[in-house]
Amino acid sequence: MGLALAAGEVAPTIAAPARRRVPFGGAIQAEHFDVDPEYRKAFLTYCDLIMPMNELKFDLLRPSPDVFSFEPADRIVDFALSHGKGSRGHCFLWWGGTPDWVKAITDPKRLEAVLIEHIETVADHYAGRLTSWDVVNEVIANDPPQEGALRDTHWLRVLGPRHIPLAFLTAAKADPKARLVINDYDLEYVGPRCDARRATMLAMVRQLKDAGVPVHAVGMQGHLYADLQIDHDAIAAFGAALKAIDVGLIVSELDIIDWHIEGGPAEQDAAAGKAVNALLDAVFAGQQPEAVIAWGLTDRYSWVGGAMPRPDGTPVRPLPLDEHYRRKAWFGPLLDRLKHGR
Numbered sequence: 001m002g003l004a005l006a007a008g009e010v011a012p013t014i015a016a017p018a019r020r021r022v023p024f025g026g027a028i029q030a031e032h033f034d035v036d037p038e039y040r041k042a043f044l045t046y047c048d049l050i051m052p053m054n055e056l057k058f059d060l061l062r063p064s065p066d067v068f069s070f071e072p073a074d075r076i077v078d079f080a081l082s083h084g085k086g087s088r089g090h091c092f093l094w095w096g097g098t099p100d101w102v103k104a105i106t107d108p109k110r111l112e113a114v115l116i117e118h119i120e121t122v123a124d125h126y127a128g129r130l131t132s133w134d135v136v137n138e139v140i141a142n143d144p145p146q147e148g149a150l151r152d153t154h155w156l157r158v159l160g161p162r163h164i165p166l167a168f169l170t171a172a173k174a175d176p177k178a179r180l181v182i183n184d185y186d187l188e189y190v191g192p193r194c195d196a197r198r199a200t201m202l203a204m205v206r207q208l209k210d211a212g213v214p215v216h217a218v219g220m221q222g223h224l225y226a227d228l229q230i231d232h233d234a235i236a237a238f239g240a241a242l243k244a245i246d247v248g249l250i251v252s253e254l255d256i257i258d259w260h261i262e263g264g265p266a267e268q269d270a271a272a273g274k275a276v277n278a279l280l281d282a283v284f285a286g287q288q289p290e291a292v293i294a295w296g297l298t299d300r301y302s303w304v305g306g307a308m309p310r311p312d313g314t315p316v317r318p319l320p321l322d323e324h325y326r327r328k329a330w331f332g333p334l335l336d337r338l339k340h341g342r
């Protein structure tokens, strides 16, 4: 139920920003949300949209076939909405969040029924509260020229590519008002692999739309490798091509992977600022994004240090606030940019 500020927790000290043209969001983790008042406060201070980072993933939500464990995500969504913020859902289908009991289902009819039941139940539970959903997450192959267009997942193996339109159509039926998003990573950089990933995404979205399947936006995750070059022109063209078919763009999981940046914290932050700026320049050149969402808010908690640690063992600095909740120099300009929408 709605979680008010805990006893002793003070209201945000920094005044709420004037309404931003492009909402800034943050993905929050229940385990820190529950115990760290400063963490909650930071999301209230800076975000227009607060979304559960992990709690809606299939494996956490459905540890077993008969259990829908809505409570942790509900607490976050209620917190967001009761403070006048928006929220969104991540995600119905993701290779990384497929529980073993689902992976054990090899009969297509049975798996199709599970997919439909899952999306219907979850979308229905949140209808009117989560205004958009990542319907499928990371369905594009890591390296399409080498591997074919789609990632090898349990859903693909058992149901084939039709599981993608099926997921969108089921979501649209369960919550006709929700914006339905296809979300993926490595759409950001220069080089043949990202060229192929962008081309695959665009072709897939066009194909879905042509078949009458509702896809409203592409989520570009924006896990930014600070040492790679953002492909300004390709991203701008990608965004413009989506706009031309009435498909929006969201920067859906922004953080900075600084494992190859040498020097120290100042250099890491400078590289992060540069990467964020380059991404937003490119995105805005194609179309105004629907939202920019950071994957966390503070360096105190981030998946980046675990998944992509720095070789010298020093802390990663992926997020807009440092581990003491101090703003990085690049955060103000980012918020300003979203405020003005350009």
Ligand code: XIL
Residues within 6 Å of the ligand: 053, 054, 137, 221, 253, 295, 303
């Ligand atoms: C990550 C979370 O940040 C971690 O807390 C969790 O342990 C694993 O998943 N792409 C995605 C996200 O779409 O769901 C992933 O989130 C990061 C990569």
